[in-house]
Amino acid sequence: MDEQNLEEGTEAARLRRARRGDEAAFEAIYRDHVRAIHALALRLTGNPAAAEDIAQETFLRMFGFLSGLRDDTPLRPWLKRVAANLAIDRLRREHRHAGDDALSVSVDADSAPATVAEASGLLRRLPPLARTLVWLHEMEGWSHEELARRFGRSPSWSKSILSRSLARLREHLDQGASDEHL
Amino acid sequence: MNTSDGLRHALEELHDPPAPEALWPRLRARRRRQLRSRRAIMALASTGLAAALFVVLVRPGTVPAPAIVTRAPSMHASSADDMDARVRAIDRALQAAYDRGASDTEIAPMWEARHALLAGNDTPRGHATDINDI
Numbered sequence: 001m002d003e004q005n006l007e008e009g010t011e012a013a014r015l016r017r018a019r020r021g022d023e024a025a026f027e028a029i030y031r032d033h034v035r036a037i038h039a040l041a042l043r044l045t046g047n048p049a050a051a052e053d054i055a056q057e058t059f060l061r062m063f064g065f066l067s068g069l070r071d072d073t074p075l076r077p078w079l080k081r082v083a084a085n086l087a088i089d090r091l092r093r094e095h096r097h098a099g100d101d102a103l104s105v106s107v108d109a110d111s112a113p114a115t116v117a118e119a120s121g122l123l124r125r126l127p128p129l130a131r132t133l134v135w136l137h138e139m140e141g142w143s144h145e146e147l148a149r150r151f152g153r154s155p156s157w158s159k160s161i162l163s164r165s166l167a168r169l170r171e172h173l174d175q176g177a178s179d180e181h182l
Numbered sequence: 183m184n185t186s187d188g189l190r191h192a193l194e195e196l197h198d199p200p201a202p203e204a205l206w207p208r209l210r211a212r213r214r215r216q217l218r219s220r221r222a223i224m225a226l227a228s229t230g231l232a233a234a235l236f237v238v239l240v241r242p243g244t245v246p247a248p249a250i251v252t253r254a255p256s257m258h259a260s261s262a263d264d265m266d267a268r269v270r271a272i273d274r275a276l277q278a279a280y281d282r283g284a285s286d287t288e289i290a291p292m293w294e295a296r297h298a299l300l301a302g303n304d305t306p307r308g309h310a311t312d313i314n315d316i
Contacts, residue, residue, distance in 0.1 A: 026213070030206060038205070039198035052202055056209050063213055123193070139193055169189055 012071040019066045030059055033076055037083050040140075044087035044132045046124050054090070058083040084136055088150050091128050122172055130165035137162055265299065272296045 011032070017025035037058055042051035061082055062075070069078070123131060136142040137158075144155040144162075151158070272292055279289050 023210070027206065027210075030209065034201040034205065035198045038201035042199065043196075048202075052205060055201060055205060056212065059209055060212060060216065064216070123196075135193075138190060166189070173189055173192075 011075055015066065015069060015071055015073075015075075018063070026063060029062075029075065033079050034059070036076065037079050040080055040135075041083050041087055043123060043135050044084065045090065046128065046131060050087075050090060054083055054086045057086055080140065084140065084142075085150065087132060091132055092151070095128060122169060126165060126169070130161060130168075133158060133162050134165050134169070138166075265302075268299055269296065272299065 011029070014025045014028050018029060034055060038051055038055040041054035041058075042048065045051055045054065058079055062069070062079060069075075123135070126134065133147060136147060137144070144158040147158040148155040272295055276289065276292050276296070279292065
């Protein structure tokens with residue numbers, strides 16, 4: 001592959017082509033990132049239909065904002081940030097009348113203790129707010145200040161909910177681990 | 183490995199599930215609709231802008247040329263009609279004066295008035311010096 005072909009295959013080149021309306025470039029960008037974006041949306045919402053909507057909206061926003069994106073903008077973090085913001089907005093909209101406690105600490109009592117291998121299931125059993133805070137802080141690297149700003153709360157609110165949620169998760173993991181050794 | 187590490191490790195190890203295949207066709211269709219409506223809005227905005235510019239720049243009364251074209255003929259027609267009416271009135275007075283055998287001193291001012299009236303008009307009739315030429 002010569003230098004020009006290498007350059008044509010880069011994200012910056014695809015962005016430039018997409019900006020000119022090249023649909024193949026749109027699709028290439030989409031294919032590169034859709035799995036990660038859809039997975040993030042699914043982990044934050046726990047709802048396949050909501051995850052699809054969020055993934056779709058994220059790419060539509062990217063397509064609509066192409067002229068504002070610099071060629072050297074790393075797309076993955078940008079897309080993840082948009083998807084996370086959409087998930088948070090949705091969560092706030094859907095649960096605006098629910099209290100923080102109801103959203104953050106009531107891990108499903110009926111579910112069986114989880115093992116590490118069942119982390120995905122454990123995550124799904126977390127209530128929406130707790131799941132979102134845990135994933136964004138632990139896996140996506142959001143700071144408490146960023147979480148607080150996005151949720152319109154204080155950093156101590158974020159720390160408190162995260163701390164309780166992680167404690168519950170560890171309890172379930174410990175329980176699951178001891179059950180495995182029996 | 184403690185539980186905290188175990189939790190993080192477990193979360194890191196999670197595989198991303200594949201995105202639904204139907205997502206791209208849906209996204210592409212919405213993108214196309216979005217582009218179409220954006221183009222329609224742009225076309226509408228351009229038409230609106232052109233209409234607004236037309237109204238501002240070419241509306242009657244702001245440009246002399248069309249105003250002259252539309253107003254001059256009516257003014258001309260109006261003043262010509264008026265002139266004809268006045269000339270006819272003088273002619274009737276002259277005819278009556280001749281009919282009753284009026285003196286030249288009585289008739290002369292009428293002719294002067296007629297000449298003065300016609301001198302202000304640029305029509306060929308303005309050069310007529312005889313009542314029969316009118």
